[in-house]
Structure formats: C-alpha cells, structure tokens
Amino acid sequence: MNPYEKLMARKRKWTPVQTSAGTCKAGAEEAIHRALALRHMELPVGDFITNALNNEVPALAREVLVSNVKDEENHDIALGYIANAYGVDPQAEKEALRLKTAWEAHPDHTITKALVAERAIFFVLLPFFRFNGDAGMRTVSADISRDEQIHVATNSLVHTELGYNISPSLDKLRKATINWVMQPLGINTTDKYLDKKFWLDSSDRLMYEAKPQNCPQLNPLECLPSSSIAMSTSPNMLEVLGMNSRGLIYALEESFPPTNPTPDDTMEKIMYRSGQRSVVEWVIKYMEEN
C-alpha cells in the first residue's frame, strides 16, 4: 500500500448527533464561543482541498483528499450541533467570518493553508474544547481529532511532494487567528488550561517544531520500538504469554487507545502515537478477520 492508501485505510466513519448543552469551565466561556465560531472555517478548509484537486495534486493522493473534504462537511455539521445546543455569540460569529475571509483571500497554496489551519489552529482548538468544554464538545473533539490526524498527514505529504512553502504572512494570519480566540483568557492563571499564553505557545510549537517531512506518521512501523507489536501476534507468542486473542485485543486497546492530543503534545508526539495506533488498528482488524 502506498502512504495515501494507508491513510485511507485508517479512516473510521462516525455520524454527528445533536447534543444538549452542558457546563463549560468557568472563565473559558467567551473563548469557547470564539473557538466555536471558527467552525465557519471547516467548509473553507474543505474548499481549499477541492481547489487543489482541480490542479496538480499527486494522482495517488486524490482518493484520500476527496474523502477528507467529506470529513470537513461532517465536522461542520457536528460543530453546528454543538453551536445549536450551546448558543453562539453574534459578535464572535461576525469576527470569525472576517477571519475566514482573510484565510480564503490569502495567496498561499490552498494545501498549505489547509495544513497550517489544521496543524496550528484546529489542533489547538480541539484540546481546548476537550479541557474546557462540556461533554458534547469533548466527544466531538475526540471524533474530529481522529480525522484531523489523517488530514494533517495527507496534507503534509502533498505539501512536501509539491515543494510548497509557508509564507511569513500566512504565519501571521495563523497567529492573529489563535490570538483572537484566546484573547478573552487571562495570563498566569492557576489553571493552565485557562492561561492564554499556554494555548498560544501550543500553537507556536505545533507550527514550528515539526517539519511536515519529519512526521513519522507515514511509516508507522518505523515509529515502534524494536520489540514490535507484530511479533507478539504470532500464535506461539500468544501461547507463551498465556493470552488469547481477545485478551490481546483488550490489552492493545488499553495500552494504545485512539489518539486524542493534549495541548502539551508536540506534532511529532501526536504523529508518533497516531502511527502506533494505526499499527494497533491493523493488528486488531487482522485478528478479527482471521
């Protein structure tokens, strides 16, 4: 399988459902409204990819890119349900639409814009929902995070293959966007998840620390330590360990659950765990089918 087929094989279908509003962490409410208003970026990110499909993307990447666009429609619906339940802030909605227009108008390649938005904006907002949001936001955050790991890996690969660059002005727009979301938070608060600087640093780290071509995601087997999981799936090894296949599946699920990034994670760590998980999913599928 080529890397794009591997990414395609890792997809899990999920269906958004209408949730009811719960309680968000006190002090985070205004920033939550702003983060939620950036759901207006989901469809434009899908359009960025559609636009790239009309041009020179590698033929092998097409299927997964088309599927990624569908995912963005799903994200828009899921976050729309959250907005229905929790309510929106009209001012935040207006400002988010202005930011959306700025992203659409920016001259960098559309794949580059999607990559930066996903890597250094959405990978900040999703943990933000997870740590400060209500139950519905936490569930949607986990579902979208799984898709976004595949999107970032796809876009990183296409971006590198086509030799695109991230311009300083796109980085500025990235900073302006995340600054706007986190602006209502305080600084040096006792709860780090309510500290504006914590989230801004998280975005900077995701932006600068891992170069797209260094993402280990695309060859997950290489990410594993030498005592590879594949070894422990042979029947003899299972007998030696006194495990049946059901026990092994349980142990794999416990030890390597679906990746749900925290804001302390580097892109490299997210992709490392994502690679581990992809191997685990392969092993589980193999054991279920054989």
Ligand SMILES: [Fe+2]
């Ligand atoms: Fe998305």
Ligand SMILES: [Fe+2]
């Ligand atoms: Fe995405």
